[in-house]
Amino acid sequence: MASLISCPHCGVRPREEFTIRGDASLTRPAADAGGDAWYEYIYLRDNPRGRHKEYWHHSSGCRRWLIVERDTVTHAVHTVCDAALAKLGGAA
Amino acid sequence: MSERPEHKPALAGKATTEGSGIRLEPLPEGHLLHVMGAFDGDTLAESLTAAGLAKSAIQRAGYQQWYVTGDEILPPAQIALLADHLRGKGFVCDQSHGRIRIALSGFRALELLSQGTAVDLDPAAFPVGHSAVTLFGHISVQLTRTHATRFEFAALRSFAENLYDMLEHAALASA
Numbered sequence: 263m264a265s266l267i268s269c270p271h272c273g274v275r276p277r278e279e280f281t282i283r284g285d286a287s288l289t290r291p292a293a294d295a296g297g298d299a300w301y302e303y304i305y306l307r308d309n310p311r312g313r314h315k316e317y318w319h320h321s322s323g324c325r326r327w328l329i330v331e332r333d334t335v336t337h338a339v340h341t342v343c344d345a346a347l348a349k350l351g352g353a354a
Numbered sequence: 355m356s357e358r359p360e361h362k363p364a365l366a367g368k369a370t371t372e373g374s375g376i377r378l379e380p381l382p383e384g385h386l387l388h389v390m391g392a393f394d395g396d397t398l399a400e401s402l403t404a405a406g407l408a409k410s411a412i413q414r415a416g417y418q419q420w421y422v423t424g425d426e427i428l429p430p431a432q433i434a435l436l437a438d439h440l441r442g443k444g445f446v447c448d449q450s451h452g453r454i455r456i457a458l459s460g461f462r463a464l465e466l467l468s469q470g471t472a473v474d475l476d477p478a479a480f481p482v483g484h485s486a487v488t489l490f491g492h493i494s495v496q497l498t499r500t501h502a503t504r505f506e507f508a509a510l511r512s513f514a515e516n517l518y519d520m521l522e523h524a525a526l527a528s529a
Binding site: 272278279322323324325 | 415416417419474479486488489494
């Protein structure tokens with residue numbers, strides 16, 4: 263994992279200031295989706311090689327949730343955006 | 355013994371520490387207001403002036419969040435006045451009891467800070483008035499540059515003594 267993440271609000275910071283949550287591409291199933299769909303959503307994770315989007319929390323900085331796109335092979339961080347603003351359709 | 359808890363400054367027992375090129379001092383527990391809202395710093399400055407708080411300093415504390423700080427203890431009515439000016443746009447939360455300010459100054463302040471934080475403190479990237487929420491060691495702090503060689507920390511009250519001891523130790527060790 264790269265040691266620096268460029269927060270859209272704070273600038274370049276060490277990853278010690280951040281907390282990872284995990285895969286940002288998961289979609290929450292409907293409430294009545296059934297056991298299998300919920301089991302998969304809660305417990306099953308891919309172990310991707312290459313580019314991967316994840317949720318990171320800037321817990322010791324601006325306290326915003328970010329979406330970090332990084333490469334699991336080269337450790338390069340490609341893009342970082344504010345998760346809430348991205349969901350609202352705005353630019354971070 | 356009184357039924358009500360008495361307010362005791364968190365760094366009451368701490369004296370100002372001076373070494374060669376470094377000065378560390380606990381700041382008065384005046385006011386520290388946490389302001390949140392969808393506006394910019396200029397709008398906040400106007401509201402502060404309107405509420406009679408023009409002398410207070412504004413520090414950015416993340417996306418659409420600020421700390422308003424100063425040495426004077428504010429009466430609740432004045433904080434309510436600021437809240438009135440921001441009504442419909444933002445919120446004020448009085449954190450004067452919750453966060454403690456510490457000042458670090460001197461030409462070697464930068465060197466000491468670089469031991470604890472990863473923020474780029476070069477004057478070009480971190481000019482006077484600039485502020486950042488970051489870690490100093492393992493303690494979460496708000497770090498502000500108030501003059502070329504003077505910085506201000508704001509840390510959670512329960513961490514203030516630990517942070518002060520850490521800074522004091524570093525200041526004396528490098529003296």
